[in-house]
Each structure stands twice: as structure tokens, then as C-alpha cells.
Amino acid sequence: MRQHGVIGFKKRKRRSAHRHTASLALRAGISDAATLKLQFRFKPTRYPKHKHNFMSENPQETPLPVTARTLLSQNQTGALATFSTKHPGFPFTSVATYSVSPNGEPIFFFSSMARHSKNLRSNPNASLLVNSKPAAAAQGGALAAGRVTVMGTIKPVDKDDIEMVAQGYLAANPEAAQWLSFGDFQFYRMEIVDVYVVAGFGAMGWVNAEQLAEAEV
Numbered sequence: 001m002r003q004h005g006v007i008g009f010k011k012r013k014r015r016s017a018h019r020h021t022a023s024l025a026l027r028a029g030i031s032d033a034a035t036l037k038l039q040f041r042f043k044p045t046r047y048p049k050h051k052h053n054f055m056s057e058n059p060q061e062t063p064l065p066v067t068a069r070t071l072l073s074q075n076q077t078g079a080l081a082t083f084s085t086k087h088p089g090f091p092f093t094s095v096a097t098y099s100v101s102p103n104g105e106p107i108f109f110f111s112s113m114a115r116h117s118k119n120l121r122s123n124p125n126a127s128l129l130v131n132s133k134p135a136a137a138a139q140g141g142a143l144a145a146g147r148v149t150v151m152g153t154i155k156p157v158d159k160d161d162i163e164m165v166a167q168g169y170l171a172a173n174p175e176a177a178q179w180l181s182f183g184d185f186q187f188y189r190m191e192i193v194d195v196y197v198v199a200g201f202g203a204m205g206w207v208n209a210e211q212l213a214e215a216e217v
Contacts, residue, residue, distance in 0.1 A: 065207045065215035068197040071130050071148045072100050073217055076172050078130040080108075082119035082154075092119055098128065099172035101189065104212040106150060107157070107169050108188040109176050120188070124153040128190065148197045150190065157187040165189070 062070075080096035083089070094116045098106040106128055110117045120126065132146040157165050165187050170177055179185045192209040 065211040069215035083123040099169040152190040
């Protein structure tokens, strides 16, 4: 009798599980409950091992300050986030070209009519996000690629430094020479507050302005 009782309990349990599966199938819009069962029978996904060779095959072998400085130096375009004057408290992101000063500071050349210029006049705090080049990102997906976020305050360059800054900026962005004669364009410098760099999966951290300035690439 005890054996029959156990068998009966197992049958009732299977019937209950079947009704539960059928109910889930109806909620999911699947007419065949067996199809739903198959969907739950899966093996854990095995993700491929990525090579982070936008600089080296092992990102942990490269010091984070060097990674950050290399990413900034190898690119001239990034996503610039400023604080919106139209919608206070909300970040406004735009595409910005830049160059890198000898100390690792981003240098910009903005029109006074640009939305980010108007935002910076109200609040100079900003962030610049720079990704590794597309060819490197494609090897392991966007999240496996290197990227760096530079946080700081962006203000106009002092008159005494404009000539030196202009030479460096035009060397990195020669197409900007056509805007030099426009009176509303001005050079800006980001004074770095902090830097966050991601070199790949498991390789990330903060880098300060002094470490970035001393990094050799």
C-alpha cells in the first residue's frame, strides 16, 4: 500500500506540473505545452574567450594609465556629455572632435553657437567618452573593447596658450583649419578631475590626472 501511495503521489505531481506548464504556455501564447517544455531545456551558454588586442592580447598586462592615454591618443572623436540648459539636471550628449595636450588633457574647438558650448557657459562640468577604434571593437564585441571616460571642467584656453594649443589641435584635426577665420570658434581645454578606463572584461579602474600625464605611449 505504501508503494502504491508513493506512485500515486508521483502521478499527481506530474499532472500538476503538466497543468502548470500548460498554463504558462497559454500565457506565453504557445499552443503546444510540449514546445514550452523544450524551451526550458537549455544548456548554460558558453561565451567565447575574447582577445583584447586593441593594444595587447591581455589587457591586464598594460597599466591602466597607459591604456587610457593610448585610447585618447589613437582617437580624435568622442561623445561629450554636458549639462543641459534647456532641461536642467539632464545630461546632453554630442559628438565632439578633440586633440590631446602633452599632459593628456582633451582640447576642443567649439563654435559659440553649439549647444554644448551654451551648456558649458552655464556649467563647465562635463565628461568625454572615447571608444577604441571599430576594428578593435569588432573582435570581441563592443563590451570587450577598450573605452575611457574623462571627467573634468571645460573652459576657454588662455590667450597666451592659444597658438601652442592650435598647433596640436590642427595636427590631429586638419579639417578644422577652415573654421579658424570664423570669429565664433574658440579653443577649450578640459581640466581633468578623474578618469575611468575599461581595458576589457575584468580590467578596469580609476586613473588620476597625474597618472594620465605621466603615462608613456
